[in-house]
Amino acid sequence: MRKDVAKKIVEVLPDSLKNIASYLKNNFDKSGQDTLDNATGTIGILIKLFAQSYVDKYFENMTKDKLANYGSDMYLKASFCQIQKSLEIITDNTQQMIDAKSIVALFDDTFKLTKKSFSTEHILTIFTPQYHPIIQIVKEKFISLLKELNFQDNVIKAFQRHYNENIASTIKESFGEDDYAKHIKDTQKYILNENEAKLLSDIYKLCHIGFKDDEQLSYEETFAEWKPIEKVNASDDSFRYSNEYEKFLQKEKALTLAESLVDSYFESITTDNTLLNILFAIADFGKGKTIFLRQYASKLAKQYVETGEGYFPIYFNLRNYGSYSSSATLGIIADYLATDYGIKIEEDSFKYKKYIFLIDSLDESGELTKPAIEKVIESIKCIQNLDKEKCRYNRIIITSRPFSDGLEYHLRAHKPYQIKNKEGTEIPQYISIYGFKAEQFNHWLLTSLKNYPKFQELTTTGFAEELIKSIQQKKNTIDIHQKLFKDKTLSVEELKRPIFSYMIFQLIINNVDFSHIGKIGIYLSFLNLLTKEAKHINDKHYETNLEDEIIYRNILHAIASLWMYQKEQSQQGVLRKSDICRVLDGKTSNESDREILERYKKEGVTEIQFLSHSYFGEQKDCLHFQHQSFAEILLAEYYLKVFIKYALDKTPDIDEARSKLMLGEPTDQTVSFFKELIRLLKETVSTEITPMVIEKRKLLFPLMASLAHEKHNVLFSDKLYYKWFEPIANNDIKSSRIYPKQILENWAIDEDALEKIIVLAKEILDAKTTILSAKSLPANALFNNELTVFHNKSLSDIPTDIDKWLSLVLGNILETDIVKKQFFNSRLSSPENLFEMIRNWNYSKKWSAPFWAHEYFNGMQMKNTNQIDLQFLNFSNINFSHSHLQKLDISNAFVENVKFNHCEFENITLTSSNLINAKFDNISILGERFQIGFAQIGYGIFIPNTLANCLLNMSRYEENTTRYSSYIHCGSLTIFLNSKIRTFKIINEIFNTLSGLLEFGLKKNYFTIDEIKSWFKYEKKEDKEKFEALIDTLNK
Incomplete structure (x- = not known):
């Protein structure tokens, strides 16, 4: 039955809406100069356009049939009457006068509702007054008109509130008391409790897809x-290679x-x-x-x-x-x-x-x-x-x-x-x-382009031009998904993400070539586009210039840093506009929220459209990022900005730089973006200025330029301003939207600047102090504030050393080159600090290190003279390869999947540790001993006792010879490989851990291949054959 109601409304509403809109427009046109003479401003014209006398006259002929089609005409009448009533209580605060003809033309456009685009899928058959589908549709269309006419949000909300509060009485008035009573009786089963109706209406509207109110993007089934x-x-690292594409589709x-x-x-x-x-x-x-x-x-x-x-x-x-x-x-x-x-x-x-x-x-x-x-x-x-x-x-x-x-x-x-x-x-x-599946990626992108209102007007180049032409010619022969994968623009994993489909769609319709710039390039191009297209709420015809874009980027970086801090403080990234202004100030003040918002309003900060639309959703005076990845890439830019600013300062303030990085624990995706930004920065440093280098510099231009512009910027770099940015600061950026060629060619960062950034990362890692992100107060134990009281946090909950972890990532990406045997970590004056970072992470996270930092412990050169006690800690998955490690006690520790390849060991203890899947390829052992007894190399399997004793004494181990140290061993000296571990994978894992240690011992003549084989016994002959075949490879 409800479907019949919906069907009837869908049948009558488009024509009814069209007829009343035409009637009102014609009456307005006929009234001509009289209307204009008596109308004051945009609201005055709208009140005349929606005059109740016109509406009443239009509906006069329907008085006898008010209940037809479930009272649809009366709901339509009430919705138009209420528009006029609600208009009378709001004030006109538009910044520019719009002529009557333009307003009427906009009205005519806005109130079109075609049967093709309007179906029963678009409405809920709720007859609770405020949520009746006709009331909802007319209200939404009029609010859309107000937005087109540049009314401020607070005025629109005032209109909306008055409309909602009074529509019920207007509906009753339109029907008349007797007819309304009959109507309520006829539709009782469609009337819900008002609160329930509001909830269901809001939940139904969740089907809208798009970052902007006027976007209507299609949904692909999940x-x-x-x-x-x-x-x-x-x-998931599968399907990385082009020859695996068909397997991926299967x-x-x-x-x-x-x-x-x-x-x-x-x-x-x-x-x-x-x-x-x-x-x-x-x-x-x-x-x-x-x-x-x-x-x-x-x-x-x-x-x-x-x-x-x-x-x-x-x-x-x-x-x-x-x-x-x-x-x-x-x-x-x-x-x-x-x-x-x-x-x-x-x-x-x-x-x-x-x-x-x-x-x-x-x-x-x-x-x-x-x-x-x-x-x-x-x-x-x-x-x-x-x-x-x-x-x-x-x-x-x-x-x-x-x-x-x-x-x-x-x-x-x-x-x-x-x-x-x-x-x-x-x-x-x-x-x-x-x-998205591959076919969904293609279908969504093609459908979105075909449905784009200005599709026929698009101007594109490169791959996008080829794609647009194929659609226009109705060929649709281009497999976009396959092309982007095989051209290495995006990986299979990235192509699965609908967010990338949306970004590519936006880049195509804005003529941005994305085909050779990869994931980070697509994200940066999209962010740059959003900033470029930002509009002022009060003037949608205002076009941003280059200086605006740069200032907006500074605001965005401030917001992203606040998002990270609020997230760490369990505030779920809720961003109060007043707090954003305080971040821009870089200090606290005695101003109330209202006072600081008013001050910044005069500077235009709270009146920029992108603050509440393209990037953000808004509720009251709070913002939230439309998609978390927007916050994450902006935060990654902020981190890089901190390193560049303080590295280039004449006298770098290391502690201040560290403080700017200590906002909380970044998400994995933030650090992924950060890594890609670092690589991109490195690739922009070149004496050979090729078109590709210029394109990469364009991607980083907004970030670099934001460093060199002082407005809303606590990270202003005077070095970048005077060395690089000043030639364009006064004229070029105020009159153009194009990145100036001269400063793309004379780039902000050269090899000397990169070196300074690397040195800053090194200085942060060598710092002896620890900074914690927590609110605290000093307290007395004796007389001089000897104590610190942490508020709402236990010490173990506070993520430590984020400044150092980010520095470790940055320094290694910029300098480490394993092929050239060049290691950032070899610069460190206090490499033992890296082990303190591991210790602290163990205490706060019960894990070895952030997974995004595991690979960056290569090339350490330890110089410590005292033993460092690291017992019982977790070191899993860390890569210490190419390091000189000395005087470390890592006994009883979790060392699973750790890489020690090409390491030099001096006075190292790994006794009783879990070494499952640890790697020791091409190691050197210096000094008198290497303690590894009772270490686990498989679940329930320990390192061969003879091997451990040989490494302990750094010589052949002769049993019953008292001049040698030895491990006390209970039970059999041989290792029994039984059927429970006979799968080749597990046997291989055991051998992988042992192989490097065995190769070292063989080179030193501590034992022979046959002696190694004697250390093992087997339940099955096939296990023996497999394992001994692996041992035989040690001779080759």
């Missing part, structure tokens, strides 16, 4: 697959719709409730987790409205976790519903619905520590206490990026889906959101 929980933090055929996997999970539950079940959907950045959850929520909301049955969706983004009480009796979700919608879910009218709680962005809920995540999930789970006797089948789905501290535990703890392996063992799974 595909996914089950993955073992143990692989949740594993990276793999995509096995994917399943994400909604089907959701159904499979809940249908597989054999217990009589879902009280303890949580389904997790995981994917890293830009793969469409949020889009999927929002589309799913919107679809379920529409189904619920149409049928009155099924699951009632509640969507909540944990980015807003800090805005609600997590300690409410029924948790964060109940408080959100009560706060935003006045819904008390525990009341009978709401309690007994079937709910599906769709919880987005666990990784944006605040600190990604195990205790913090535990608190968030416990608060979410409280909603299952609604009524454990009668409300037993409500569902919870949570999405997140992967993260290391605590996620895997919760995936396992909440009854995951199980799939049996070949041996019949049940393996717990999570839903892995895949992103």
Whole structure:
């Protein structure tokens, strides 16, 4: 029945809207000069255009048939009458006068609604007055008109508020009391509680895709697959080579719709409730987790409205976790519903619905520590206490990026889906959101281009031109996905991400050539484009010049740094405009929020369109990034900016530079962007100025120029200004939008500047002090503030040495060249500081190091004279290759997957440590001994005792000779390789750990091949043959 109502509204509304719009326009045109003489400003003209006398006259002939088509004409009348009433209470604050003809033309354009673009899929059949589909559509179209006419947001909100508060009485007035009573009786089953209607209406609107209000991008169904929980933090490096492309396409055929996997999970539950079940959907950045959850929520909301049955969706983004009480009796979700919608879910009218709680962005809920995540999930789970006797089948789905501290535990703890392996063992799974398949990537991009309103006017070059022509000629023969992969523009993993599809779409329609610039180039080009296209809220015809772009970039860097700090303080990256202004000041002041906003308003900072649209969503006086990756790449730029500024200062302030870097623990993706920016910076330094070098310099120009512009910039570099930027500072950047050729050719950074940046990184790593990101106060133990009190933090929760970790990454990328045996770490005066960083990370994160820093411990040259005690620490996955290591006690430690290739060891202890998969290829051992006894080389398998004794004595080991030191060994001296470890992979892992140590001993004649073979016994002949074949390779 509801579908019939929707169908009838869809049939009549486009024509009805067109007819009344034409009628009002014609009446306005006829009134001519009289209207203009009596109208004051834009609002005056609009009031005359929507005059109630015109509206009443139009609907006079329909008085006898008010109830036809479910009262559609009366809702249309009420919506237009209310426009005029609400216009009368707002003030005209547009900055420029628009003539009446232009306003009428805009009105005519805005109120067009074609049957082709308007279907039953676009409306909810709710007859609650404010949420009736006709009321919603007319209101939205008029608000769109106000935006086109450059009305300020506060005026539009005032109009909207008055419209919403008064539309119910206007509807009743339009029907007349008797007819309205009949209408209510006829449509009673379509009228929802007002709060429920608002919630369902908002959830339905989540289907909108696009960063801008006027974008209507299409949705490609979300595909996914089950993955073992143990692989949740594993990276996917498969399909890197062009000859594997067909295999990749075949793999995509096995994917399943994400909604089907959701159904499979809940249908597989054999217990009589879902009280303890949580389904997790995981994917890293830009793969469409949020889009999927929002589309799913919107679809379920529409189904619920149409049928009155099924699951009632509640969507909540944990980015807003800090805005609600997590300690409410029924948790964060109940408080959100009560706060935003006045819904008390525990009341009978709401309690007994079937709910599906769709919880987005666990990784944006605040600190990604195990205790913090535990608190968030416990608060979410409280909603299952609604009524454990009668409300037993409500569902919870949570999405997140992967993260290391605590996620895997919760995936396992909440009854995951199980799939049996070949041996019949049940393996717990999570839903892995895949992103775009190749065919979806192509389809979405082509569809978006075809539907682009100005498609026929596009001017493009290069690959984009070829693509546009193929669409115009209706050939569609270009496989965009395959071309971008084979040309190495983007990897398969990057092409899966819808965020890249969107960026490429934007770059094409703005004639930016992206075909040879790679991932970082696409991101930078997109950011540069957004900044270039920024418009002032009060003047949409204002065009930014180059100076504006540079100033905007400084503001964006300040906002990104605030986002990181707020995220670290469990504020979920919520950005108050007043705090943004304080960051731009670089200091605190006694100004209230209102005072500081007013001061900055005069400078235009709070009135820039991009602050609330292209980059950001806005709620009240708070902003949030539309996509977290925007914050991450801007933060990466900010980090690089800090290094460049302080490196080039005449007298670098090392402590100040370190302080600017200590905002909190950056996300993995932030550091990935940071690494790519460093490589890009290095590639711009060249004496040979080729077209490719110029293109790379263009990508970094906004970042470099922002350093050299003083406005809104606490990282201003006078060195860059006077050496590089001054020639264009006064004229070129104020009158042009083109990057000046002279400063692209005479680039800001040369080899000397790179060297200074490397030296700064070295000085930060050599610093003896530690900076912590925490609010604190001094306190007395005796008389002189000997103590520091940390607020709202325990010391172990504070991520330490972020300044040093970032310096380690930067220095190694800029200088280390393994082929040339050139190592940044060899510069360090205090390489032992790197081990202190590992120790501190162990204490705060229970892990060896950030995974993005594991590869940067190459080439250390230790000079310490005292033994360094590193017992019981975790060193997993670190690469110490090409280092000279001395006087380190790493006994009883976790040294799994560590690389010691080409290392020199002097007085090193690895006794009783876990060395599984550790590598010792081409090592040298100096000094008298190398202690490695009882070290584990496989699960339950220890290093051969004879080998350990030989290395302990640095000579052949003769048993029963007292002049040698030896390890006490209980049980057999031989290692038994039984059937449980007979798979070649495990045998190979054991050999990989031993091979470098054995090769060293063979070179020193400590033992022979045959003696090595005698150290092992086997359960199966085939195991012996395999392992001894590996031992025989040591002779070659």
